[in-house]
Amino acid sequence: MIALLNQKLVILFMTSCLVLSGIPAALCMSSAPVVYVAGDGSGDFNCDGKDDHIQINQALKFVAENSAYTTVHLKGPFTYVIDETLLIGSNTILEGDSSAKIKLVSNANWAVWKPMIKERSTGNSGITIRGFTIDGNREGNTNVVSGKGYYNLIHLSSCQNINVYNMYLTNNHGDGLKTDKCTSVKLYNNKIYLLGHDGLYASSCSNVEAYNNIITCRTNSGLRLYNTNKASFHDNVITSEGSGGAGIEIQKYNTPSMDDIEVYNNVIYKTALAGIWIFGSGSYSASTANVHIHHNQIYDTGTKTSNSIIGGILSNGFGGLIENNVIDGTYGAGVVQKTVYSPAPSGSGFVLTVRNNIITNSRSSSAGGSGYAVNNELKGTHSFALQNNCFYGNAGGEYKNVQASSSDIKADPQYADRNRHDYHLKSKAGRWNGNGWVTDSTSSSCIDTGSSSSDYSAEPQDNGGRINIGAFGNTKYASKSGTPIVDNNQAPVINSIPDVTVEAGKSLTFTVSASDADGDSLAYSASGTPSGATFDSKSGFFSWTPAAGQEGTYSVTFEVSDGKLKDSATAAISVVKQENSSPAAEEVYDNRLREASPNTVYQGSSFIDVGGMNSFRYRDVMRFDLSEYETSGEVGNAILSLYWYYPSGTLRPEDTVIEVYRPAASWNPDYVSWSKKDKGVAWNNAGGDWYDKNGVLQGSTPYATITLKASE
Known part of the structure; x- marks a missing residue:
């Protein structure tokens, strides 16, 4: 009877534990601050590859309701298939192993604007998404049209402090990250590949930054702003595969200011439409629309030559400064102001200052233009101010409807290797090749010929006291000026050191000295010193008291260095047995x-x-x-x-x-x-x-x- 009772107790205990493990309670959770979701049964919440949104949302809800927890971690390798939106709350990190993937179910049939991930409630703050893959399963949802708001991967509204990084965003019908009325948005270190709309679409936001992303467009742009201010896009690589839109798209409508926009250090190439497309419509003052575009490399953009939205940089309705870019081999024009999508805004005074750029090899297209370096199709309301640019090999010539500048150069810029898109400038004095400084047999005419008002302090010596034209002007990789720097440093000369003999038990001291014609500071070293000997590297002072048993001859090499060149001398030190004294x-x-x-x-x-x-x-x-x-x-x-x-x-x-x-x-x-x-x-x-x-x-x-x- 006692044994049977014990058996029943054991069974009841096991059953209770099974029941408890099925509910999201702190009793069986991993220790704070992380809870784990897994597909192999090892998580706090466990999925089976079907309706996995249930367990992931349970985990996100648990973190939202328990302040000691901050993070939901998706274990990999596993593909989590979801059929409902994931809801992320304030101060929450949704992260995963690089082998973890969230994938939309096939035939989802969701309503338009329903995303895979969104905020738990309006006003959420401190949202971080990092480290895993989101797959929109485009091939499994062919009943919707791309670019119409279906199945955005992440869509956040009225949120603050958003960070999305180290992600692989791919294969959907909508945006990678769409933000509406959000502040402090960062998208960085991501790979974004073949989405159905924009990689980033920030609408009516502020303080937006996207950097170090590698983006391949399929339907629309890589990075996009709409009525968004205080934004910067930098250090991204953007291209298209087969189709797509512009590399970067900046759009303004009516009164919201867009006067603090910076685009720099990007490499944009072979996009279907323009490398950078900037446009506005409606009614607003020119002072509310301003961009600064600098140090970008834009080449071979506008491959969809039958479309008019092509070129290197295409603009209307904006003023600003375009400087120190390389624009090479683009279709239609290098830089152009024209209306191509919506009517240009009313009013005038839209001035683009274009300086220190190299625009080369622009190509003509049936819809985009004849291949001018700089083209103004809006000359009644828009204008250019040109300063110290270099133009070469443009199919249509340098200017159309633009006042030429006497400071512009019309010459081969002498790229290091155009075929490999190495746009550093050849230089007899030194050019950066990606690994170190090399010299060329010729020097580019773009070295030291930029605007005299431009800063050049970041360029290496010898920088000629003036900025270089092109994408590397005023950077640490700017090609050097003048003639090669000859190092006239002379090697130090070590004074002769005589061979010496010392008795065991007696002290031997001497000072190694040297001279240097340049007056450089010298350092001494010694090799082969016997045990017990000391040598001062600053003074050259050698000291040794050999012990009994150390008799013999020692060859000691002394070296002097001025930091670049050296000299050395070798002395023989003979140790003999101690003998009686000699006469005084x-x-x-x-x-x-x-x-x-x-x-x-x-x-x-x-x-x-x-x-x-x-x-x-x-x-x-x-x-x-x-x-x-x-x-x-x-x-x-x-x-x-x-x-x-x-x-x-x-x-x-x-x-x-x-x-x-x-x-x-x-x-x-x-x-x-x-x-x-x-x-x-x-x-x-x-x-x-x-x-x-x-x-x-x-x-x-x-x-x-x-x-x-x-x-x-």
């Missing part, structure tokens, strides 16, 4: 050093000068010459006898203290003076170079002091 040495050299006579040699005097008098200093250098003795000899004792002379009848005002230091360099007693240590060789420090007891160069701790009392 009596030969001593001393020289006086007088600051008042800095170039006078005082040699072999019977007295020395030390100290200071009348604002001048006096020093003495002294050495013992042991060269006449056997190299195996040992100096067991050295006595220096100094006799102090002071004129009789003269009072000594104070004690005299003589300080003894170790020399840091050898000198020649025949030439040594306050200024020089040898013929034509100066001390590093006038008055002599020394080490103090602590090994500090020119230090102030003497090895010994001799005090002569004033009272004696």
Whole structure:
């Protein structure tokens, strides 16, 4: 009876746990802040590849209702098939493994404007979507028309602080990311491939930024603004495959201001329509529509030549500054102002300043134009101001309905490699090739010929004091000016180092020195140094006391470098066994050093000068010459006898203290003076170079002091 009761208890417990695991409650969740959705049963919410929106929405709802949680993570590899919109709330991250995919069910039959992901409620803030794939299943939903609002991948309205990044957005009938009346929107580091409308469509938004995206258009544009201000599109690569629209589309209608728009550092190529299309309609002041387009590379755009919306940059209803772009091989025109879609706005004063651009090889088309570099088809209300551009090889010529500028150049810009779309400028002084600086046999006429009012400070030296024309002007990759810089640096010369012999147990010290004609700062190094030896890389001071058992000959190589060039010398250091002492040495050299006579040699005097008098200093250098003795000899004792002379009848005002230091360099007693240590060789420090007891160069701790009392 007891066993049966226990069995029932076990069964009841297991059943209860199964029931609990099926509801979204914190009891069985992963620890905050992440909950997991999986297709293999390992998640907090588990899917089976059908109606997976149920579990994903449960996870999103759980995060929205539990403040300790912030993130829903989709595990991969798995394809989550959804048949309803996913709802994301404030301060929520929807992320996934790169092998995780959300895919629209086939034959969805959703109403127009129903997206795959949208906000949980109006006004949501802090929405992040990152790291996985969203597939709109275009081939499984062929009953709708692309570009009509069906099945946008992400559509957010009246939200703030939106970040969508590291995503793969693909294969639908609508937009990748559509935002209406949102603020602070960022789209970056995404791959966007063959969508049914725009990659990004920001409508009536502010503070929008899209960058580092790789976009291949199929139906409409890569990036688009409508009545949106404070926006920047930069560092994107945009193209079309087969069909599509413009690379970037900027559209204004009526009064909302669009006067803070920047488009820069993009590569836009082979789009079906214009590389950049800017247009407005309705009624508004020209001051409310302004763009700044700079440092873009636009080539081979407008491939759908039967369409009039083609060219490099096409504009109406906007003013602004177009500078430092390369526009090459585009159909219709390089830069054109004309009406192609909706009537141009009423009013006038729409002026585009075009400066420092290179526009080359524009091609004609039946609908787009004859291939002019710059074309104005709206000359009654729109105009160009041209400054310092380069035009070359344009099928229709340089200008149509445009006042020519005397500062424009009409010459081959000398691209590094047009066939490979390398638009750096050839230069004898240096051109960036993607990996380093190379030189050419010719220099482009676009170097140093940009507008004198343009900033050039970001260009590398030698930059000629003026901006280059083209997409790399005023960047760190601008081609260099002038002639190649010749490095006249001379190598340092290391002074000879004699071979030396030292007894085991005795100290060996010497200083390695060098000269440099350029006066460069020098650094020393040594290789092959024996165990226990030290070498100072700054001063060149070598010190070693070999131990018993280290007898033998050591080959030590010393090297000096000025940071670019080097010199070296090798010395043989022989260590011999310690032997008895040899006779004492009596030969001593001393020289006086007088600051008042800095170039006078005082040699072999019977007295020395030390100290200071009348604002001048006096020093003495002294050495013992042991060269006449056997190299195996040992100096067991050295006595220096100094006799102090002071004129009789003269009072000594104070004690005299003589300080003894170790020399840091050898000198020649025949030439040594306050200024020089040898013929034509100066001390590093006038008055002599020394080490103090602590090994500090020119230090102030003497090895010994001799005090002569004033009272004696």
